[in-house]
Amino acid sequence: MTRIRAWFPTLLLVLLFGLPAASPSFAALETPFLAEKVASGKLPPVDQRIPSEPHLVTFDDDSGKPGQPGGDLTMMMSRAKDVRILFAYSYARLVAYNTDLNLEADILKSVEAEDNKVFTLHLRPGHRWSDGSPFTAEDFRYWWEDVILNPDLPPFTPPPEMLSGGEPPKFEVLDETTVRYTWKEPNPVFLPALAAARPLEIFGPSAYLKKFHVKYAEAAELKARVKEAGQKSWAHLHNRMDNAYDNDNPDMPTLQPWVNTTAAPAERFVFVRNPFYHRIDEAGHQLPYIDRILVQIADSKIIPAKAGAGEADLQARYIRFDNYTFLKQAAKRNDYKVDLWKVGSGAHLALFPNMNIADPEWRKLFRDVRLRRALSLAIDRDELNEVIYYGLAQASNNTVLPRSPLFKPEYQKAWTNYDVAQANRLLDEIGLTKRGSENVRLLPDGRPMEIIVETAGESTEEVDVLELIADSWRKIGVKLFTKPSQLEVLRNRIYAGQTMMAIAKGVDNGIPTADMAPTEFVPMDQNQYEWPKWGQFYQTGGTAGEKPDMPQPMELMDLMTEWRTAKDTAARADAWHRILAIHADNVFTIGLINGTLQPVVVRSTLRNVPDEGIFSWDPGAHFGIYRPDTFWFARKS
CATH class of the missing domain: 3.90.76.10 (Dipeptide-binding Protein; Domain 1)
Incomplete structure (x- = not known):
């Protein structure tokens, strides 16, 4: 050992x-x-x-x-x-x-x-x-x-x-x-x-949870707790607690x-330091340094303005790059600074055609790789970059980033060049040659080829991006409509097969190593919008969802097994590369751009928050890997 x-x-x-x-x-x-x-x-x-x-x-x-x-x-x-x-x-x-x-x-x-x-x-x-x-x-x-x-x-x-x-x-x-x-x-x-x-x-916490478990709790007390909490059974109560x-x-x-310390619903949540926390510093101070975290609830649309007014000590969530200029101008006046962290996701935004959609005609089309490739080729990513992101991002598939040791340019560039002629040829090959009004292609059943892209509705950025894509897709006879929604509603519609296509952030982990699991590129999670029912099938051990029935996703599952059983890092890297190559060539998700920057508002007296960081959900937990329990406030002189 x-x-x-x-x-x-x-x-x-x-x-x-x-x-x-x-x-x-x-x-x-x-x-x-x-x-x-x-x-x-x-x-x-x-x-x-x-x-x-x-x-x-x-x-x-x-x-x-x-x-x-x-x-x-x-x-x-x-x-x-x-x-x-x-x-x-x-x-x-x-x-x-x-x-x-x-x-x-x-x-x-x-x-x-x-x-x-x-x-x-x-x-x-x-x-x-x-x-x-x-x-x-x-x-x-x-x-x-x-x-x-x-x-x-x-x-x-x-x-x-x-x-x-x-x-x-x-x-x-x-x-x-x-x-x-x-x-x-x-x-x-x-x-x-x-x-x-x-x-x-x-x-x-077993000592606490045993109070709600039929095996350990006194029967009359447990029955009373279930009734007081308005739960159906002890199991429902235990799950709730x-x-x-x-x-x-x-x-x-x-x-x-x-x-x-605050029960919902509330407009302000108070988190206080854990007196039994396990970390200490070299001087003998028990962490965390900060005594309390106060969470104010506000409409997501006004959070950037409130942060700019100095109402937050640390804020990145709900803030977008297009807020940067405004935040920077107000920074000195309101006693904060604005840092720009690199985003760690595989694509800042991507389109997710739902291959588990309930509509049989669209399900067949979305499972045809020629359609997915055509839709990708018909997007002018350079225009998106210049118009929306001031030329600071880069066109990219939804894949690993250059910082990852698994990165290859071909994964990033596959089917991302703007080529309307090739896109039209691919759609013609499928047989979508008939046109209706406004020169929109017709599906085999006669319906116009109209794709509704649903968004979580949390910002105007996605709508702005979709407007530019709609202009491009008209050139290949495809009409795009945008449908804003709430996140939970959107997810439930995707799970049920009601959503045709969604726009959202790409894979969380764009900076993996070979020893990190390639789960985001394999149908293993219901929250993968491109194949939610296949992901649900895996998550539930086959008790819900649908078993994958497309050759390439099935091959991805086999490669995941190879990765799990690999004897060393080199073998795991080989499985990773085959997964990434299949994913890029088959355009299961349509990546748009990556390399964007995340504004981070930091109070001028808050210390140990890095000036440059990676804003990544997994791995990293956004601020998590920078140890927020070590953030501290300097006293003003």
């Missing part, structure tokens, strides 16, 4: 983070925000609240400087439901990505991984949940045996990341701070899933740096 710091390129290792644990002479400093509670006996002193081997955070020139505790940080969200993004931003994970996109132990003390089959997880002794209850192997056992393997509780089956070769792992509790998962076949997606922006949570990511249960203990 080797012991090294970096995760890549092998998975026969132990993951470590930071420096060795503090020595007995190390002096942890009490946080002023909690001093009164400690003095009154409501909280134990800090050296009794942190693990005996805490996660020691160090700094260098790239990661910032040690800070001072205190202060409130304000940001804005458009809906109460959006406070769940704080779980991503906070980014405390069993294992986490660092800024080099290597995995390192975080909540865990270490991980031993053998051939991607056996994973032994070591917890930090003395680690506690935010309510002070012990965080131990029992929290992992409870999640696996009493929740996941319980036929009465959703999701009724292990998550896909917990299956390899269709089989779940053998789970063992070795001692109070050690658990082990053993698969018969390699499961290289396991550790990356633990580090995701929305992570695979393989544990839960066990929802860490959504941040919608203020009573649920957490391991994140801040704890939500």
Whole structure:
């Protein structure tokens, strides 16, 4: 068993983070925000609240400087439901990505991984949940045996990341701070899933959740709780109370740096520091530095204006590049700066033809690669770049970015050159030669070839882009209509096969390495708008959705299996390249441009927020890999 710091390129290792644990002479400093509670006996002193081997955070020139505790940080969200993004931003994970996109132990003390089959997880002794209850192997056992393997509780089956070769792992509790998962076949997606922006949570606060579980709770008390909560059964109640990511249960203990104290609905949510958080800095300060995060709810359309007026200490969500000039002009006056971070998605925007659409005629057409290629060739991406993005972006397929070691120019450029003549030839080859009024092509059943592209309606940018595409598509006899909608409505329509085509951001992870799972390029998720029913089929183990019945998507699934069972990084890279080549040549999604920049509004006194960063959901959790628990406010002189 080797012991090294970096995760890549092998998975026969132990993951470590930071420096060795503090020595007995190390002096942890009490946080002023909690001093009164400690003095009154409501909280134990800090050296009794942190693990005996805490996660020691160090700094260098790239990661910032040690800070001072205190202060409130304000940001804005458009809906109460959006406070769940704080779980991503906070980014405390069993294992986490660092800024080099290597995995390192975080909540865990270490991980031993053998051939991607056996994973032994070591917890930090003395680690506690935010309510002070012990965080131990029992929290992992409870999640696996009493929740996941319980036929009465959703999701009724292990998550896909917990299956390899269709089989779940053998789970063992070795001692109070050690658990082990053993698969018969390699499961290289396991550790990356633990580090995701929305992570695979393989544990839960068992002492808290047992109050809602029929196996542990006193029957009369549980019945009363179910009735009081207005739930149908104990299982419904348990599911409602066990929802860490959504941040919608203020009573649920957490391991994140801040704890939500506000129940929805509300116009302002208050997150306060977790007194039992596991990270400390070299000076002995328990993190996070910031005492409270205040989340104001506002209409997404006015958030850029409110940020420009100085009402946010840190804001990127709901802000677009076309807000940059306005924000920059008001920055000095309202005591903030505006940084530009590179966007990490494979395409800033892409079109998603729904190959699972219910309409049989359109389903047949969207599954014909010649149609998808023609629609892509008929888009003038250079015009989009100049008119909408001031020439700062670049034409691109929806694929990996140049920063990724998997990048090849042919993936980026496949079927993206503007060629109306070739697009028309492809449509003629399909047999779409008849024309109706306004020279619009006719479908085989006589309907005009009118494509309705649905948007989430959160900005005018998508509508502006679609207007330019509509002009281009008229030259090939295709009429485009735009239909704004709300995100949840749009997703439900896509899932049901009612949406013809959607416009949205491309793949989240445009900067993968070979050791990261290629799941976004394979039909494995219902939220993949191009093949939602195939993704649902995979996610539910075949109990819902539709089994893939196109040769190329089926080949992608086979290549995913090859990636999972590959013996080394080189073999995983080979599977990746074949997946990317198939994806680019078949134009399952129609990428438009990438290389865009994300404005980030930062209060002038807020420290350790990088001037340049990658704004990426996975990997990265937007602000997450830059450790928001280390952000701090400097005092004005």
